[in-house]
Amino acid sequence: MTTHAAVVGAGLIGRAWAIVFARAGLPVCLFDVDAQALAKARGAIRRSLDDLVEFGLVEDPEGVMSRIRVEADLERALAGADYLQECGPEDVEAKCRIYAQIESVVSPTTILASSTSGIAASRFTGHLRYPERCLVAHPVNPPYLIPLVEVVPTPATTDAVVERTMQLMAAIDQIPILVRREVQGFILNRLQGALLNEALRLFRDGYVSAADLDKTVKHGLGLRWSFMGPLETIDLNAPAGVIDYGRRYGPLYRDIDLQRDAADPWAPETLARLDAERRDELPGEGLAERQAWRDRRLMALMAHQHATRND
Amino acid sequence: MTTHAAVVGAGLIGRAWAIVFARAGLPVCLFDVDAQALAKARGAIRRSLDDLVEFGLVEDPEGVMSRIRVEADLERALAGADYLQECGPEDVEAKCRIYAQIESVVSPTTILASSTSGIAASRFTGHLRYPERCLVAHPVNPPYLIPLVEVVPTPATTDAVVERTMQLMAAIDQIPILVRREVQGFILNRLQGALLNEALRLFRDGYVSAADLDKTVKHGLGLRWSFMGPLETIDLNAPAGVIDYGRRYGPLYRDIDLQRDAADPWAPETLARLDAERRDELPGEGLAERQAWRDRRLMALMAHQHATRND
Numbered sequence: 066m067t068t069h070a071a072v073v074g075a076g077l078i079g080r081a082w083a084i085v086f087a088r089a090g091l092p093v094c095l096f097d098v099d100a101q102a103l104a105k106a107r108g109a110i111r112r113s114l115d116d117l118v119e120f121g122l123v124e125d126p127e128g129v130m131s132r133i134r135v136e137a138d139l140e141r142a143l144a145g146a147d148y149l150q151e152c153g154p155e156d157v158e159a160k161c162r163i164y165a166q167i168e169s170v171v172s173p174t175t176i177l178a179s180s181t182s183g184i185a186a187s188r189f190t191g192h193l194r195y196p197e198r199c200l201v202a203h204p205v206n207p208p209y210l211i212p213l214v215e216v217v218p219t220p221a222t223t224d225a226v227v228e229r230t231m232q233l234m235a236a237i238d239q240i241p242i243l244v245r246r247e248v249q250g251f252i253l254n255r256l257q258g259a260l261l262n263e264a265l266r267l268f269r270d271g272y273v274s275a276a277d278l279d280k281t282v283k284h285g286l287g288l289r290w291s292f293m294g295p296l297e298t299i300d301l302n303a304p305a306g307v308i309d310y311g312r313r314y315g316p317l318y319r320d321i322d323l324q325r326d327a328a329d330p331w332a333p334e335t336l337a338r339l340d341a342e343r344r345d346e347l348p349g350e351g352l353a354e355r356q357a358w359r360d361r362r363l364m365a366l367m368a369h370q371h372a373t374r375n376d
Numbered sequence: 377m378t379t380h381a382a383v384v385g386a387g388l389i390g391r392a393w394a395i396v397f398a399r400a401g402l403p404v405c406l407f408d409v410d411a412q413a414l415a416k417a418r419g420a421i422r423r424s425l426d427d428l429v430e431f432g433l434v435e436d437p438e439g440v441m442s443r444i445r446v447e448a449d450l451e452r453a454l455a456g457a458d459y460l461q462e463c464g465p466e467d468v469e470a471k472c473r474i475y476a477q478i479e480s481v482v483s484p485t486t487i488l489a490s491s492t493s494g495i496a497a498s499r500f501t502g503h504l505r506y507p508e509r510c511l512v513a514h515p516v517n518p519p520y521l522i523p524l525v526e527v528v529p530t531p532a533t534t535d536a537v538v539e540r541t542m543q544l545m546a547a548i549d550q551i552p553i554l555v556r557r558e559v560q561g562f563i564l565n566r567l568q569g570a571l572l573n574e575a576l577r578l579f580r581d582g583y584v585s586a587a588d589l590d591k592t593v594k595h596g597l598g599l600r601w602s603f604m605g606p607l608e609t610i611d612l613n614a615p616a617g618v619i620d621y622g623r624r625y626g627p628l629y630r631d632i633d634l635q636r637d638a639a640d641p642w643a644p645e646t647l648a649r650l651d652a653e654r655r656d657e658l659p660g661e662g663l664a665e666r667q668a669w670r671d672r673r674l675m676a677l678m679a680h681q682h683a684t685r686n687d
Binding site: 183205210211212213215240242243244245246248249250252253254255256257258259260261262263264267268271272273274275277278279280281282283284285286287288289290291292293294295296297299300301305306307308311314315316317318319320321322324325329330331333336337339340343344346347349352355356359362363365366367369373 | 597
């Protein structure tokens with residue numbers, strides 16, 4: 066039985082989700098309260114598909130477009146949907162209102178998944194009649210290029226809903242991970258934050274420039290991390306695996322852990338100095354062009370991975 | 377004027393450095409006190425070169441081999457060397473002895489760079505007659521695939537020595553970064569350690585499996601980090617750059633920073649559980665094969681980057 070997907074919110078993330086569902090062969094209906102956003106959606110999606118075609122990442126853009134419907138009426142948009150991906154504003158009160166509206170028109174068995182990058186779903190679904198079908202499915206932007214999705218149930222979410230969501234994500238070529246309990250920032254942003262906090266401290270204390278910190282990752286750490294995780298990396302970096310590695314390097318990493326001082330690494334003075342170095346490297350007017358460069362590099366990388374993947 | 381390089385220590389790292397120098401056209405002499413290690417060195421280097429040729433990363437393996445000399449006599453090995461890369465054991469006393477021997481036969485102006493991954497060079501060069509030409513040039517393994525080199529002067533190192541080392545690394549197609557003052561773990565391992573410490577805490581506390589932590593990086597964070605650093609990443613992830621990003625996400629990352637508990641993330645119980653999950657994923661007898669897979673993936677990635685690099 067084909068899953069019917071609905072996407073609420075036709076911004077950047079909502080449009081990207083529509084591509085992900087439709088690329089995998091699912092019919093998807095895209096809704097937004099903002100008629101202008103909705104009017105622009107198909108054109109913007111078409112342009113993203115053209116980029117994907119150029120890099121060999123989509124073969125049948127017309128087929129993908131044919132499976133995407135836009136709909137300005139919430140009830141009609143959600144009729145027959147088995148799975149709903151909410152992409153509203155990152156604001157608890159706004160989400161509470163949106164979920165109440167959604168629940169008033171949607172089937173009680175439709176899974177309601179939020180794209181939120183930071184708010185635990187229990188905070189905006191606890192007031193619903195059927196909160197057991199709610200959870201987070203947090204994508205990385207843009208999900209049609211970066212496959213990771215963090216699936217985060219609330220204490221009320223049933224196992225069946227978690228399992229169906231994990232299966233659906235795998236079926237549409239995303240890579241779901243299960244975050245077993247709600248935790249601030251989920252997993253991806255906590256890992257990113259830990260590295261950024263250390264990077265900013267080293268920068269603040271004058272050990273290294275911003276450009277050299279970036280080089281350390283892009284010409285060093287990040288190469289292996291683009292095809293194997295940090296735990297597999299250390300497992301392969303000591304003759305007898307992770308326990309052996311922990312014996313060799315654990316004390317060093319523990320020292321680093323204990324050396325962190327109490328000051329906020331995100332202090333305004335640090336950010337001002339970082340901004341000065343970044344703007345030397347890339348003037349503000351170059352940001353948009355560099356974002357386009359990033360997206361092309363990412364597409365080229367994914368095309369490379371599709372050609373070489375064997376895990 | 378051609379730089380003449382010498383490499384002391386014919387283990388994995390020493391042999392890899394010999395490839396890096398010779399691939400860039402420099403004559404290099406490889407020394408080891410262990411005659412057996414030296415006898416095996418040329419064959420092992422030849423096999424590494426064959427792998428590189430297969431992935432289009434070396435074009436003239438005979439030329440590379442012709443520039444590599446092995447030499448069992450330290451004085452003859454170092455005669456005429458402008459730059460020496462020390463690849464001895466990771467042990468302060470052993471390095472102290474090695475540096476005393478080196479200084480007794482080498483020109484006073486030869487740069488002495490250590491491959492140490494964790495020991496500040498001031499700890500094993502302070503006793504020398506000419507400590508001002510000593511510093512760390514820490515590679516990532518293997519340096520012929522991963523270009524980052526951390527250049528770390530001691531308080532005694534002259535600016536001219538730092539500059540010549542940075543220039544030499546750039547000339548041989550490595551990417552040097554300058555670590556302005558000695559710091560435990562340098563930069564790369566401090567960043568890696570910060571991420572690992574957070575990953576192990578999330579794993580220990582049952583939020584996520586080891587496999588899902590790895591997926592979070594390899595199918596999420598690590599993709600962009602393979603071609604842009606973490607600071608450039610956040611600079612492009614908010615409409616007005618890093619200060620804007622800090623305003624939006626700094627408080628989240630600060631909370632994560634403050635949530636770390638006092639317990640050692642590398643506790644034996646945590647590593648034992650991690651080992652159990654890793655061995656389910658990859659039995660111990662599969663480690664060597666997986667290491668060979670990793671090296672092939674890395675070569676394929678570097679071939680991809682050489683074809684697409686435009687920064």
